[in-house]
Amino acid sequence: MEKKYCHNELVSFADRDHEALMGVWWTGILLKKRAKHFFSNFLSSEVQFNIMMVLKYAEKPLTQSELGEQLLVDKSNITGLLDRMEKSGLIRRLSVPDDRRCYHIELTGTGREILEKVEQPYRDYVKKLMAEFSAKEIDDINRYMARLEKAVAAEESTAFKYRS
Amino acid sequence: MEKKYCHNELVSFADRDHEALMGVWWTGILLKKRAKHFFSNFLSSEVQFNIMMVLKYAEKPLTQSELGEQLLVDKSNITGLLDRMEKSGLIRRLSVPDDRRCYHIELTGTGREILEKVEQPYRDYVKKLMAEFSAKEIDDINRYMARLEKAVAAEESTAFKYRS
């Protein structure tokens, strides 16, 4: 039986490999959309939630660059994100005495309060979703994703960009 | 051992469930970033490639809405995407005789030529990536992603949005 692109009936051109890759892709997109909506009463996006979680649980103060690395967010993107979050009172930029180039980012009281409201419901949501899977299956998913990420990174280093 | 958010050393607050979910999330983001870069010599994004592939392999002419459903792209997003693709000569909007509200979207000659150039390298890339996995593992990934998507959809219908 031929497999489908994007889980739909109108289009078919994918093989099993491709379908698996697309599956991860689409599921990722779906999770992103769902999360954005989940937080939308409190935050303008799931990315802001991620930033706040990283700030809350970081073992040391983080600079913008470090924050970006944690979240795969480009430095040119971090600037605007933090601008908006600063404007809505969620975070603060603190100058770093040793290095006048960078800032340490910290949650404000308001930021902490809002995180307090959404963190547990979020954790409950994740639990509920993943209740679908057994412990072994959870481990499988963890391992498969780690391997896929590694494969992407490996391929990227050998074939930087497709050229005609 | 405590697990990490975003595969990094500075932050730890996730359990195994959460890690698996984040794994899918991050891998999806990674694939998106990689694909965007892969196509960047020919197309402004991987989304444009996906649109062109769907158009090429569709069994019947697609309207903007149908295209959007295939790709999880919102109708208000499709408009701009197709505007840009029309401007760069990749697609055409054809009026539909029976229904003056909608358009059928088709690839132009230029669009087909460009797709011709990138489709095979893309397929090769997917093959190379997924060579990491055995046939059984590929099937696992397919099944897991399908179940996760279903769980997201099911949860979404019961708890539409988190509210304070």
Place this chain on the structure above:
DNA sequence: TGTAATTAGTTTATATGTAAACTAATTAGC
């Protein structure tokens, strides 16, 4: 058949994402 509801697509406002060029501060290396 005439009105209400629905559907297709656009527009606006705002957020996130990338690349490239840029400034300012720091570090490397002679």
Place this chain on the structure above:
DNA sequence: GCTAATTAGTTTACATATAAACTAATTACA
């Protein structure tokens, strides 16, 4: 110590994404 290279962050230009309000066309149905 001085110069070159690097690093942190910003800015610009553009692409993608969502929600909500909107127009125009079609369909439902009383």
